[in-house]
Amino acid sequence: MLNFLRKITQEVNAAQGLPDALNLVVERICEFMNVEAVSIYLLDEAGKNFLLIASKGFKPGSDGKISIKKEQGLIGLVAQREEPINLEEAQAHEKYVYFKKTGEEIYKAFLGVPIIHQRKVLGVMVAQQREKRKFDENEESLMLTVSAQLAGLIAHAKAQGGFEGIKRAVKGKQSKQIKGIPGAPGVAIGEAVPSYALADLDAVPNREVEDTEKEIEIFNDALSLARDEIKVLSKRLQGSLPEEEQALFDAYLKILDNESLGVEVITLIKQGNWAQGALRDVIKQHVRHYEEMDDEYLRERAADLRDLGRRVLTYLQAEEQATPDYPDQIILVGSEITAAKLAEIPREKLVGIVSARGSSNSHAAILARSMGIPTVMGAVDLPLANIKGQQLIVDGYHGKVYISPSATLHREFQRLMREEKELYDGLEALQTEQAVTPDGHHLPLLVNAGLAADIPSSLDVGAEGVGLYRTEVPFMIRDRFPSEKEQQQIYRQLLEAFSPRPVIMRTLDVGGDKALPYFSIKEENPFLGWRGLRLTLDHPEIFLVQIRAMLLASSGLNNLGIMIPMVTSISEMLEAKKLIQQAYEEVSEEDPQIEQPKIGAMIEVPSAVYQAEDFAVECDFLSVGSNDLTQYLLAVDRNNSRVANIYDSLHPAVLQALIQVVSSAHAQGKQASVCGEMAGDPASAILLLAMGYNTLSMNATSLASVKWVIRSFTLKQAQDLLAKALLLKDPNAIRDLLNHALEEAGLGGLVRAGK
Numbered sequence: 189m190l191n192f193l194r195k196i197t198q199e200v201n202a203a204q205g206l207p208d209a210l211n212l213v214v215e216r217i218c219e220f221m222n223v224e225a226v227s228i229y230l231l232d233e234a235g236k237n238f239l240l241i242a243s244k245g246f247k248p249g250s251d252g253k254i255s256i257k258k259e260q261g262l263i264g265l266v267a268q269r270e271e272p273i274n275l276e277e278a279q280a281h282e283k284y285v286y287f288k289k290t291g292e293e294i295y296k297a298f299l300g301v302p303i304i305h306q307r308k309v310l311g312v313m314v315a316q317q318r319e320k321r322k323f324d325e326n327e328e329s330l331m332l333t334v335s336a337q338l339a340g341l342i343a344h345a346k347a348q349g350g351f352e353g354i355k356r357a358v359k360g361k362q363s364k365q366i367k368g369i370p371g372a373p374g375v376a377i378g379e380a381v382p383s384y385a386l387a388d389l390d391a392v393p394n395r396e397v398e399d400t401e402k403e404i405e406i407f408n409d410a411l412s413l414a415r416d417e418i419k420v421l422s423k424r425l426q427g428s429l430p431e432e433e434q435a436l437f438d439a440y441l442k443i444l445d446n447e448s449l450g451v452e453v454i455t456l457i458k459q460g461n462w463a464q465g466a467l468r469d470v471i472k473q474h475v476r477h478y479e480e481m482d483d484e485y486l487r488e489r490a491a492d493l494r495d496l497g498r499r500v501l502t503y504l505q506a507e508e509q510a511t512p513d514y515p516d517q518i519i520l521v522g523s524e525i526t527a528a529k530l531a532e533i534p535r536e537k538l539v540g541i542v543s544a545r546g547s548s549n550s551h552a553a554i555l556a557r558s559m560g561i562p563t564v565m566g567a568v569d570l571p572l573a574n575i576k577g578q579q580l581i582v583d584g585y586h587g588k589v590y591i592s593p594s595a596t597l598h599r600e601f602q603r604l605m606r607e608e609k610e611l612y613d614g615l616e617a618l619q620t621e622q623a624v625t626p627d628g629h630h631l632p633l634l635v636n637a638g639l640a641a642d643i644p645s646s647l648d649v650g651a652e653g654v655g656l657y658r659t660e661v662p663f664m665i666r667d668r669f670p671s672e673k674e675q676q677q678i679y680r681q682l683l684e685a686f687s688p689r690p691v692i693m694r695t696l697d698v699g700g701d702k703a704l705p706y707f708s709i710k711e712e713n714p715f716l717g718w719r720g721l722r723l724t725l726d727h728p729e730i731f732l733v734q735i736r737a738m739l740l741a742s743s744g745l746n747n748l749g750i751m752i753p754m755v756t757s758i759s760e761m762l763e764a765k766k767l768i769q770q771a772y773e774e775v776s777e778e779d780p781q782i783e784q785p786k787i788g789a790m791i792e793v794p795s796a797v798y799q800a801e802d803f804a805v806e807c808d809f810l811s812v813g814s815n816d817l818t819q820y821l822l823a824v825d826r827n828n829s830r831v832a833n834i835y836d837s838l839h840p841a842v843l844q845a846l847i848q849v850v851s852s853a854h855a856q857g858k859q860a861s862v863c864g865e866m867a868g869d870p871a872s873a874i875l876l877l878a879m880g881y882n883t884l885s886m887n888a889t890s891l892a893s894v895k896w897v898i899r900s901f902t903l904k905q906a907q908d909l910l911a912k913a914l915l916l917k918d919p920n921a922i923r924d925l926l927n928h929a930l931e932e933a934g935l936g937g938l939v940r941a942g943k
């Protein structure tokens with residue numbers, strides 16, 4: 189606790205002005221005490237009202253707007269008693285009042301301490317938590333100690349600019365910083381455009397309604413369209429349904445009546461929520477009610493209600509979708525960002541992405557990196573409900589998002605963006621240069637592809653081929669499996685564009701976090717389940733169609749390689765090879781020009797590392813999928829933001845595995861490459877060069893940076909750094925070593941904002 193107090197004192201003293209200091213205090217206390225909300229109220233000049241000045245865990249935009257009479261509620265009671273009030277369940281107290289705008293009604297536990305300076309109460313600081321519990325003595329004394337420290341600061345600020353000065357400063361400064369995980373490097377400034385799954389009531393955010401009358405009109409229109417739809421359905425089924433089932437439609441129409449569902453939703457709209465949010469609340473409440481019923485028949489009606497709600501929602505969202513009014517600089521924010529959602533947004537306007545879920549190795553982040561869009565993942569505190577239209581800064585290097593940044597911060601990031609552009613413009617000159625170290629070692633750099641849009645940009649950056657083509661993207665953006673012909677066309681485009689350079693196509697790797705909308709897989713442990721080769725071996729009809737399409741597409745070009753994902757045992761590899769041979773025999777009868785492709789195994793599970801040499805015997809090449817290999821070696825879900833801090837491909841165990849793979853391949857005279865994200869990480873690339881990997885494959889946007897690294901470090905320097913890295917036991921120490929080497933070589937701009 190002493191350390192915490194010392195640190196917070198230093199930070200508060202260094203803060204710029206009182207609002208900054210108070211925001212910092214609420215943040216830090218929340219973190220340290222592990223509570224969900226901390227708020228600070230100050231008494232106004234006249235001594236009549238408390239104003240909410242800073243908060244964490246309340247709805248955004250509450251600060252500076254909530255005012256409570258001096259003697260009102262528990263805040264008033266703390267001030268009046270001039271001592272802490274510690275309640276297990278605040279709601280049970282007779283003085284309890286809450287402000288809907290803050291969203292604080294969800295918190296039960298309450299600890300309020302007065303902020304007193306020279307015997308005068310200046311304000312109240314409160315900690316709150318959902319869980320019903322009493323705060324302990326340590327927590328009380330921590331709050332009291334911090335509040336005593338704040339008292340002096342507040343008194344000083346009041347003396348300087350009066351209470352009005354503080355209020356103005358707070359109102360002018362509603363900016364907020366959210367910590368997430370670096371997803372894709374770069375910095376972006378733009379306007380928040382929320383993304384949420386359509387026709388999904390659970391995904392609907394709250395939104396303050398601007399024009400109540402108009403919102404009611406929109407809702408009434410949607411309701412009447414949903415009623416028309418039910419009438420059409422009912423007519424269509426007349427005669428083919430028994431009478432009692434037919435009667436259900438009448439019941440649905442009654443529910444969708446203006447007098448029933450309508451009234452309830454409109455009441456909520458009048459209370460300030462938009463139609464979609466109001467509809468969500470009403471439907472959910474009724475669904476809960478039905479679900480609790482004893483009668484099974486009635487319980488099942490909950491599903492009907494949900495369905496009716498979804499129908500109305502679809503009409504409400506139709507208008508939104510038809511006329512998307514996009515700002516020029518879009519920062520797409522959402523609880524989860526999908527490939528389909530990304531495809532909807534005009535590419536030229538999309539400058540940044542923030543996702544509340546996921547981690548740096550989630551496929552959404554990989555996609556964002558391949559598009560070169562600065563991204564922050566795992567920003568769990570993102571205030572999705574109120575974010576629309578707010579200005580955001582995305583710092584993809586540090587995984588930070590700034591909401592409504594101050595003018596100073598804005599200027600600083602504009603400067604960093606300018607510098608970054610200069611740096612990358614400079615790197616363009618390297619496009620025509622080879623990736624050769626100063627001592628003459630050539631390390632071919634290939635690209636990872638998956639989007640059609642990748643092709644021109646990959647060729648522009650001077651890639652020596654495609655080291656990983658993720659075939660699942662064309663499967664994901666359709667509503668069914670693509671046909672052999674469709675696949676053949678897509679593959680041909682890529683093979684032709686890169687010919688004579690090699691193109692390594694990976695067979696379908698769905699499962700894990702890559703779902704096909706039309707092929708649902710529900711598993712407890714999807715990453716340890718039915719994914720990659722395991723799934724396609726169970727469905728040879730899907731596998732064979734894909735291989736045939738690849739082979740047919742390669743006719744006359746002879747630059748195709750086929751790579752197998754998620755292979756765990758040699759027997760699986762042999763089975764895959766057998767199917768490839770079968771497909772080859774079939775297609776070569778149709779077209780004798782088609783040649784045998786090179787076949788490789790992806791080394792991405794620990795068993796394949798131990799058996800790398802056996803795989804090398806069976807294959808033409810090995811390619812390390814370091815994203816999955818890291819996840820499986822460290823037992824850290826690559827998608828889980830909670831454990832993202834321990835997911836690190838520079839972990840000494842991963843480095844040892846990488847060395848084992850490359851030496852196993854070489855022992856059998858085969859080539860080894862890395863196609864996971866670490867190949868595109870400038871720091872890691874130094875080590876992969878030193879280990880002797882034959883090629884590296886990465887996102888097109890990383891290629892210039894890695895080429896710069898290869899052209900800046902001799903093989904000998906890289907080997908010395910690897911030797912030093914292997915003595916270190918901690919991934920952070922290894923990263924520091926490499927980042928330091930990059931800074932020393934003048935390449936620091938590759939691993940942080942600015943030049």
Ligand code: PEP
Pocket residue numbers: 554656658697792812813814815816817863864865
């Ligand atoms: C990997 O796992 O490193 C890899 C390249 O495949 P993906 O990221 O598509 O799982």
Ligand code: MG
Pocket residue numbers: 753792813815816
């Ligand atoms: Mg993988």
